[in-house]
């Protein structure tokens with residue numbers, strides 16, 4: 001079964017895109033079929049995947065507006081080993097258009113993904129730093145939410161708004177939606193605050209915080225300027241090792257859940 005994971009946190013700059021691109025590459029490196037969906041008008045995941053966001057022919061704008069199919073928008077043959085539904089500034093217009101429309105506006109992404117969904121083991125959706133209609137579309141298309149948390153002061157601020165939004169979607173359009181996990185990003189073990197926030201998270205979300213911590217690592221910040229995932233840019237860096245560990249932990253969790261549910265992985 002396809003795992004569709006929305007990577008979300010309305011706080012800006014917490015590592016959503018970095019997690020999407022590098023987790024996508026790490027899962028692909030494990031032989032999994034992966035699709036990355038860029039739902040942010042900033043188009044950072046598109047650039048991080050190695051594309052020129054101003055040169056892509058069709059984007060998720062056309063996809064959400066029903067002007068192009070997922071197959072037509074999809075980019076393949078990328079260096080990271082995953083496929084991509086790209087975005088750029090045009091997506092802002094889709095956000096505006098959908099905010100004004102009535103019923104079904106939050107289901108556009110879910111419906112558009114349907115024809116290609118079964119071709120993937122994992123679909124990762126990179127959300128913008130807002131709880132807007134684009135993020136809501138991601139929550140309706142997804143079955144799970146992965147929340148990156150930067151271990152700094154104010155890290156937990158805004159988390160309740162995010163959890164409330166997820167709960168609202170669960171009670172209305174997508175009862176299957178659940179929180180897959182929380183990932184600590186830009187972690188610095190020498191920093192007391194990082195450790196304190198990490199401990200707080202473990203206390204508030206027992207069993208949901210990933211053991212793997214993503215360290216602050218300059219290679220992770222450099223890789224997007226080369227249009228590469230860190231795995232391709234510097235495989236032995238601490239950042240690459242951490243994202244490979246995160247992918248393994250995610251796959252183990254998925255297997256464990258399938259076993260508990262009596263299903264097949």
Ligand code: ATP
Pocket residue numbers: 011012013014015016017018019040042044127128129185186187214215216217218220221222224239
């Ligand atoms: P936005 O909310 O704007 O979409 P985001 O949550 O997607 O941001 P990223 O773009 O992934 O966050 O990261 C923000 C910045 O921090 C980027 O410049 C990125 O390269 C850098 N960065 C992310 N994770 C790390 C890390 N573990 N170590 C060092 N730099 C990092």
Ligand code: MG
Pocket residue numbers: 016017018040044126127128
């Ligand atoms: Mg981002």
